[in-house]
Amino acid sequence: MNTHEQTQSPRLPIIVFAALILLTISTVLLSGLDVGNTTSLLIAMAVASMKAGLVLYFFMHLNHEPLIFKLFLGVAFFTLLAIFVLTFSDYSFRVLA
Amino acid sequence: MTDQVLAVEHHHDEVGTRLGFWLFLYTELFLFAAFFLVYAVYRSSHLEDFKLAAENLNTTIGAVNTIILLTSSLTMVLSLDALKKGSVKLAKLLLLATVALGVAFLIIKGFEWSAKFDHHIFLQTVKGIAAGHGSPLLTPGEEMLPVGQVLFFGLYFVMTGTHALHIIIGATWMLIVYFWISKGSINPENHGVLERCGLYWHLVDVIWIFLFPLYYLVA
Numbered sequence: 337m338n339t340h341e342q343t344q345s346p347r348l349p350i351i352v353f354a355a356l357i358l359l360t361i362s363t364v365l366l367s368g369l370d371v372g373n374t375t376s377l378l379i380a381m382a383v384a385s386m387k388a389g390l391v392l393y394f395f396m397h398l399n400h401e402p403l404i405f406k407l408f409l410g411v412a413f414f415t416l417l418a419i420f421v422l423t424f425s426d427y428s429f430r431v432l433a
Numbered sequence: 434m435t436d437q438v439l440a441v442e443h444h445h446d447e448v449g450t451r452l453g454f455w456l457f458l459y460t461e462l463f464l465f466a467a468f469f470l471v472y473a474v475y476r477s478s479h480l481e482d483f484k485l486a487a488e489n490l491n492t493t494i495g496a497v498n499t500i501i502l503l504t505s506s507l508t509m510v511l512s513l514d515a516l517k518k519g520s521v522k523l524a525k526l527l528l529l530a531t532v533a534l535g536v537a538f539l540i541i542k543g544f545e546w547s548a549k550f551d552h553h554i555f556l557q558t559v560k561g562i563a564a565g566h567g568s569p570l571l572t573p574g575e576e577m578l579p580v581g582q583v584l585f586f587g588l589y590f591v592m593t594g595t596h597a598l599h600i601i602i603g604a605t606w607m608l609i610v611y612f613w614i615s616k617g618s619i620n621p622e623n624h625g626v627l628e629r630c631g632l633y634w635h636l637v638d639v640i641w642i643f644l645f646p647l648y649y650l651v652a
Contacts, residue, residue, distance in 0.1 A: 353507040367650035380646035
């Protein structure tokens with residue numbers, strides 16, 4: 337059954353929004369920490385991924401979509417991951433003339 | 434034969450349409466992924482220049498714009514909810530609020546860009562790409578930015594520029610949807626277009642969620 341047409345109370349979007357704002361503030365504060373370039377970037381990307389996850393799952397209603405929508409997201413994610421990993425497995429080992 | 438064609442024309446598969454729209458969104462995602470990949474490679478080879486260049490960007494402005502876009506995503510979600518519940522007036526109001534927040538984002542971005550123009554960062558970036566080192570295009574007394582910083586600002590203008598273009602497209606689409614809601618062709622029973630417009634807007638938001646730390650939090 338398609339549960340997509342159910343209307344929701346505005347409470348859930350507002351809670352998600354509050355979480356997004358809190359994550360934005362924390363990522364700005366965390367960027368001030370002196371933990372080195374790579375760690376700092378990894379923390380920022382981890383927070384950004386959490387925010388993106390919240391938007392995708394709740395605001396874009398993936399929580400109400402059939403399984404196939406989530407499979408598509410998974411395929412897109414792993415394709416991107418493969419492209420990044422393969423690029424860096426090449427680029428990191430190049431001997432630059 | 435004619436009956437069959439008519440049957441096909443009248444059949445409307447809302448879930449299938451939405452799935453197709455998600456596929457389109459993934460093509461948008463991969464467009465930006467190519468930019469992110471170039472950013473990642475150049476950042477790894479010009480780490481210090483990227484950090485120095487990023488100091489020219491104002492974290493507060495970036496954070497404010499992030500909050501503006503997140504808020505616009507919330508008003509978009511609430512607008513669709515309102516329309517589904519039959520509160521057409523509220524849905525239209527929230528849709529207009531979403532457009533207004535998108536415009537606010539663009540205005541702030543515009544001020545940010547023009548500050549960069551005033552500091553000749555844009556011009557030096559262009560000259561840097563066109564002419565390389567020791568450029569004859571440089572006027573006497575003008576200094577070339579280091580290559581790594583030229584790459585940083587080149588990517589900054591291309592990525593935020595492409596993103597801003599998506600904001601303009603999204604806001605224009607919303608105004609068209611607003612007009613259709615006013616006309617009644619989009620209504621509580623037939624809200625698929627507003628839903629897809631919302632999906633597009635949220636994707637633009639997701640892309641900004643990743644642009645923000647890569648440009649404003651790496652100094």
